[in-house]
Amino acid sequence: METLLGAGVVGIAGLLTGSGAWPFKLMRKYQFEHWWLIAMLIALIIIPWSITLFACPDPIEGLRAVPLRTLIKANLFAAGWGIANVLCGLCFVRIGMALTGAILAGLGVCVGTIVPLVFKGTGLFKDAPDLDSPAGMAVLAGVGVMLIGVLFATFAGFGRDRQLTSLQADNKKGSAQSGSFLGGLIMTAVAGVLSAGLSLAFVYSQGPIIANLCLVQPNTEIKVRVNAEGQDELARKLSRTYSVSAEGTMEVEGVGTIAVGGQKAVHAAERIRERLASAVPGGQREVGVDTGAILAVFGVWAAGLFAGSALNVAYALYLLTRNKSWHVFGESWKDAGLAVIMGVTSIIAVGLQGKGMLMLGALGASIGFGIQQAMQMTGSQGVGFISGEWRGVKGKPRYQMYVAIGVLIVAAIIMAYGNTLAKS
Numbered sequence: 001m002e003t004l005l006g007a008g009v010v011g012i013a014g015l016l017t018g019s020g021a022w023p024f025k026l027m028r029k030y031q032f033e034h035w036w037l038i039a040m041l042i043a044l045i046i047i048p049w050s051i052t053l054f055a056c057p058d059p060i061e062g063l064r065a066v067p068l069r070t071l072i073k074a075n076l077f078a079a080g081w082g083i084a085n086v087l088c089g090l091c092f093v094r095i096g097m098a099l100t101g102a103i104l105a106g107l108g109v110c111v112g113t114i115v116p117l118v119f120k121g122t123g124l125f126k127d128a129p130d131l132d133s134p135a136g137m138a139v140l141a142g143v144g145v146m147l148i149g150v151l152f153a154t155f156a157g158f159g160r161d162r163q164l165t166s167l168q169a170d171n172k173k174g175s176a177q178s179g180s181f182l183g184g185l186i187m188t189a190v191a192g193v194l195s196a197g198l199s200l201a202f203v204y205s206q207g208p209i210i211a212n213l214c215l216v217q218p219n220t221e222i223k224v225r226v227n228a229e230g231q232d233e234l235a236r237k238l239s240r241t242y243s244v245s246a247e248g249t250m251e252v253e254g255v256g257t258i259a260v261g262g263q264k265a266v267h268a269a270e271r272i273r274e275r276l277a278s279a280v281p282g283g284q285r286e287v288g289v290d291t292g293a294i295l296a297v298f299g300v301w302a303a304g305l306f307a308g309s310a311l312n313v314a315y316a317l318y319l320l321t322r323n324k325s326w327h328v329f330g331e332s333w334k335d336a337g338l339a340v341i342m343g344v345t346s347i348i349a350v351g352l353q354g355k356g357m358l359m360l361g362a363l364g365a366s367i368g369f370g371i372q373q374a375m376q377m378t379g380s381q382g383v384g385f386i387s388g389e390w391r392g393v394k395g396k397p398r399y400q401m402y403v404a405i406g407v408l409i410v411a412a413i414i415m416a417y418g419n420t421l422a423k424s
Helices: 002-019 022-026 032-055 059-064 068-095 097-118 123-127 134-170 181-194 197-203 206-211 233-238 265-279 295-304 306-323 326-331 333-359 361-386 396-423
Strands: 220-227 240-244 249-252 256-259 286-290
Touching: 002 333, 002 361, 002 396, 022 333, 022 361, 032 059, 032 068, 032 295, 032 306, 032 333, 059 295, 068 097, 068 181, 068 197, 068 295, 068 306, 097 134, 097 181, 097 197, 097 361, 123 206, 123 220, 123 286, 123 361, 134 361, 134 396, 197 295, 197 306, 197 333, 197 361, 206 265, 206 286, 206 295, 220 233, 220 265, 240 249, 249 265, 256 265, 265 286, 295 306, 295 333, 333 361, 361 396
Parallel strands: none
Antiparallel strands: 220 240, 220 286, 249 256
């Protein structure tokens, strides 16, 4: 059931991401730099930092406790994603939302799903199975199927471009894309590889950040993860969900009562680890505590994506200054409202993505990102069809895109199955 719920959450996140740029189709005054600045300020700075600072306990102290190395690593990935985000916005205009979403999803999924299986992430992602395990092979199979879908989408995009070029030569009422199609294709390929930085920033920083930003509350349930080197049956037995009483205590078999209520997750984990070390023989065991708090997830996006946020905002500011178009902001409140909608949709999507990946467990870093990308592409195709990118296109290109969407859904199902193998 948890696999199904987690897959559903990241699937919704993908659909929101893929379709989230639709408001720019309705804008009449704003150019790229106007709606991009508003959307990115809201999605990457205002909302995540507001939630972190006002909804998480002792956020400044918590973030200071996160190892500097973790934050640097996350922000290096975020910087790559920031570059990809800028390129993505430009490619929407050059080659359209449908094809941009297809290529981004296909190339990004290769990096975002395979890397966490080779280089383990933080928190529960440390327990991800290896690439050559049954679950890892299922992930690779899903990636392979997804790339087939991307190929169909790419062929469909080329066919669509040829037909639209012919139509626009006869009827200038068509809405042509801006700029070179080949140039846009190259930019999209680069963005696709770098786009995995969003997921990787989360994978390699969420453990310590979330643990330092959430409290263990009385009358709740927490998940305890116990790790140890080698085959440790006791560690597997103790790794489960525990109830925290009204007094803030939990009962651990063979250990006794442990007071964890009111403690930050990182401190509760340390207290459990100390009790295990004194009560149970077998050496040191690493302990992690998950409270299930979704608000702390936004702290990961706030601190872990700072470099990507800065790049996105800086690029928009550069364009506004170069084009001397600051005055356009006040010319359309409608366009401003649409840009706000884009920003809110974006942060909801990444919030759900992070939460869904955690719900999927140890393999969530790979499976969650893979499913999210498949659904992101599906969402972008839907917007492309509805907004008229495929108006006047008939025959083979349309059928190829229909096949691409179907193949992507199959890929998502294969990856979800892989997650059941990891838990069996």
